[in-house]
Amino acid sequence: MFRVVFDRDGRNVFDMNVGETDINQGISDLAFEATETAVIYDGSEQYSFSGVAACVADRNTYAVTK
Amino acid sequence: MRSSFRMSAMRSSFRIFEGKSGEMIGRVMRTGEEEISKLSFSHNEAVWFRDKIPEDGSKYRAELWVPEEGGEFEAVILDAFNVQGVSFAYDGEFLTTFDLSKYPDLINYCPVYLFDKDGVLADVVGKYSLISHSVTFRGNRSAYFPCLVYITTGGKGFLSVPIIGDQSYAQQLTGSREVTVRYFEEGEDV
Numbered sequence: 001m002f003r004v005v006f007d008r009d010g011r012n013v014f015d016m017n018v019g020e021t022d023i024n025q026g027i028s029d030l031a032f033e034a035t036e037t038a039v040i041y042d043g044s045e046q047y048s049f050s051g052v053a054a055c056v057a058d059r060n061t062y063a064v065t066k
Numbered sequence: 067m068r069s070s071f072r073m074s075a076m077r078s079s080f081r082i083f084e085g086k087s088g089e090m091i092g093r094v095m096r097t098g099e100e101e102i103s104k105l106s107f108s109h110n111e112a113v114w115f116r117d118k119i120p121e122d123g124s125k126y127r128a129e130l131w132v133p134e135e136g137g138e139f140e141a142v143i144l145d146a147f148n149v150q151g152v153s154f155a156y157d158g159e160f161l162t163t164f165d166l167s168k169y170p171d172l173i174n175y176c177p178v179y180l181f182d183k184d185g186v187l188a189d190v191v192g193k194y195s196l197i198s199h200s201v202t203f204r205g206n207r208s209a210y211f212p213c214l215v216y217i218t219t220g221g222k223g224f225l226s227v228p229i230i231g232d233q234s235y236a237q238q239l240t241g242s243r244e245v246t247v248r249y250f251e252e253g254e255d256v
Contacts, residue, residue, distance in 0.1 A: 003088075006131065006224060007079040013246070014131045014224045017085060055176040055194075055214045059125070059228035060094065062080055063218055 004064050016064055076100045076250060078129070080226065097253035098127070109242045115234040115249040118148075125252040130236050131224040132243050139241025143225055146181060146213035148232035153206045162207035167199035169230055180210035 006014040054061045075097065082092040104113045115128055128143050147169060151162040166172060174196035180187045180203065187210065192201040201212055216227045219240075229249065236247045 002085050002091075003083040004224070005079075005081045005083070006226075007081075008248075009077055014133045014222075016222060016224070055173055056171045056228045056230055057173050059127075059171065059230075060226070061216070061228065062224065062226040063216065064224040 014064075074100050076248075078226075098250040099253065100248060100250040102247070102249040104247045107236075107238060107245055107247065109238055109240070112235045112237045113247045115229060115236070117233050119230075119232055120251075122251075126229040127226065127250060127252050128229050128234065128236060129224075129226045129246075129248045129250075130218065131246050132218075132222050133246070135221045136243055137241055138219070138221060139223075139243040139245070140217060140219040140239045141223070141225075141236065141241075141243075141245050142186075142239055143216040143227055143229075143236045144181065144186065144213050144234065145216075145227070145229050145231035146211055146233040149212060151203075151208040151210065151212075153208045159204060160206045161202050161204060163200050163202045164212045165200050166194060166212065170199075171228075171230055172196070176214070178212045179215045180207055181213050182210050186213065186215055 003015070003017050005012065076099070077095065077097050079096075080094045081090055083090050102113070102115060107113055115126075120126070130141055130143055132139060132141070147164070147166060149164045149166060149168070151164045153160055153162045155161075164178075166178075172194050175193045178192045178194050178201040180190050180192075190203060190207075192203045192212070194201045213231065216225055218225045234249075236245075238245050
């Protein structure tokens with residue numbers, strides 16, 4: 001279980017616990033670096049229409065669904 | 067409905083915590099110049115980010131979120147490439163190839179979809195080839211344009227994705243939730 005928090009201009013706008021995390025796309029080393037591509041999603045296939053795809057090199061893709 | 071189209075400085079922070087211990091295991095902070103901020107949109111209303119690639123060489127990003135639990139929704143960010151497909155016969159069937167060499171940041175095998183004025187072909191997906199810098203679909207698909215599609219669906223959700231295409235927009239495909247959409251020029255990660 002992970003908790004994901006997103007703030008804009010110091011104000012929390014999104015806060016959610018997620019049960020499944022794809023550790024193969026950036027946070028497997030528990031060092032979530034800006035240069036890595038990370039996709040967090042609800043267990044659906046990464047490369048599917050219903051999932052979230054990492055498509056662009058060296059640019060982060062973040063996604064959380066529930 | 068409220069919207070803003072002025073440029074303004076912004077800062078975003080994305081953090082991940084381990085659920086049990088509360089330990090922060092990842093953090094990205096970013097600054098940028100916000101170009102579009104739309105605080106709500108209704109079912110099927112598209113929020114357009116751009117209709118051509120900016121010539122300033124900057125990197126752009128779109129963020130979309132539904133912060134509270136509620137009715138089921140599906141929201142999409144579509145990033146489309148203004149590229150004409152070339153159809154040809156091969157081994158008894160038609161194929162259509164789109165040259166995407168103009169977009170060098172694409173990842174090998176990333177999923178590419180097709181769209182036209184009626185929307186995205188949901189059951190047709192191609193895999194981008196970094197060797198040929200192109201994507202090929204079965205059939206004559208020259209009437210369509212290739213695109214990247216990012217979706218969040220459920221009771222609440224969040225997306226933050228890079229925008230690299232010529233034409234890009236966000237749209238709530240199902241549901242009637244209030245969705246926040248922002249498009250901005252990326253600054254430095256801090």
